[in-house]
Amino acid sequence: MTLSIPFDNSYAKLPPKFYARLDPMPVRQPRLIRFNEALAEDLGIMSGDSSELAEVFGGNRPPHGAAPLAQAYAGHQFGGFSPQLGDGRANLLGEVVDRDGRRRDIHLKGSGPTPYSRMGDGRAWLGPVLREYVVSEAMHAMGVPTSRALAAVATGEPVYRENGAMPGAVLTRVASSHIRVGTFQFFAARRDTESLKALFEYTRDRHYPDCADPAELLQAAIARQAGLVAQWMAVGFIHGVMNTDNTALSGETIDYGPCAFMDVYHPVTVFSSIDAHGRYAYDNQANVIVWNMAQLASCLVSLMPDENVAVEEFTRIVHDMPAQIEAERLRLFGRKIGLASPGQEDAALVDGLLEAMAAQQADFTNTFRALATGGARDEFTDPTVFDKWAEGWQQRLAQETGSTERMLAANPAYIPRNHRIEQMIAAAVAGDHAPFERLLAVLQNPYETQDGAEDLTRPPEPSEVVHQTFCGT
Structure with a gap:
């Protein structure tokens, strides 16, 4: 069977100043590591054999119907504004409309230099590619809006980083779009109102068709971002590089770089x-x-x-956002402790548990999971601290029905723990992809207890603790 991708490209129809057209740079010896057949089916992609998939998703052969380009954008990076960023090592092959009618980008990462590379080599090494594959698929399985991983391809070429030569790889990711806050900043910084208006209209039509004007789009985008960040916090996820160029207007998690999940809270x-x-x-x-x-x-x-009126209105909209985040955080954490409809009076109960966990160095994921399965007090160095909190919790649960089932559905048993990710990468660099495949398999069902996967719930030993994560650029 020959690979067939039903491209239906729209971003490439925007004016040329939105992007630079170029093909991915070919690699020496592409080899398929993994292809996400289930996702491909959802996208209407008919997959070919492994050698063809490696050629296409390694960047050697742009598929029929593609319109390869690198997107332009700006952004605040750690608070400092850069007016010129853009896809420095990525290539938007094109878009498809999936079986549910949703438009999705197909995007290569590590596909070679572009006009926006800023002295970089445009490549990625194997470790960050596999990390993003595993973490993004785990986030999807946990119900967190996210880009997805379609393919990982080894390039057969070394990539040189601080630690020397590393094996190169290319990730193919799928997202509702790659329009960022930084995309708007790119044109705003240039006072290019015509392009800014075109971007607003394109974004509205693609993501917020019910919004009549920029004020309504701002409100809708804020609502999505408020929900997204609350979901991150509910699973103990830390993005690590929340620059404006990594904030997607779709409300999805994108650009997994130095991301991580907490062990000790x-x-x-x-x-x-x-x-x-x-x-x-x-x-x-x-x-x-x-x-x-x-x-x-x-x-x-x-x-x-009227810009003066708009400033006043937009200020109010933005100032309302913290309350939206807190309301969503309370709803999600309320479910994590078994409450169907937590009220503001329950915030002290949630925060009391988190404060006790921080003081007692309790594992975030295991403590919340054990509220439903039993043994949560064992996560505390002094179990009486948990017992004291649990008195009020049990009184509150007496007003609920179905709390155990609710907690099991809200608290994953398995997350991509940092030490397991590092072990997986080390094995893959040595040519062993079994840990990668095992993590993917278990993390597809993070809320279900799985026989033989008990070791993946174990926090790191002192010698396994990961203190820092890296972008891998």
């Missing part, structure tokens, strides 16, 4: 090696996303009939 946990001051720490993600959406608001103001 603490609100100021940071893993990213490039986040020296904790800007994107676990608990600060709720603040940063508000700041990011304020930057989007600043871009959209010029599209309103």
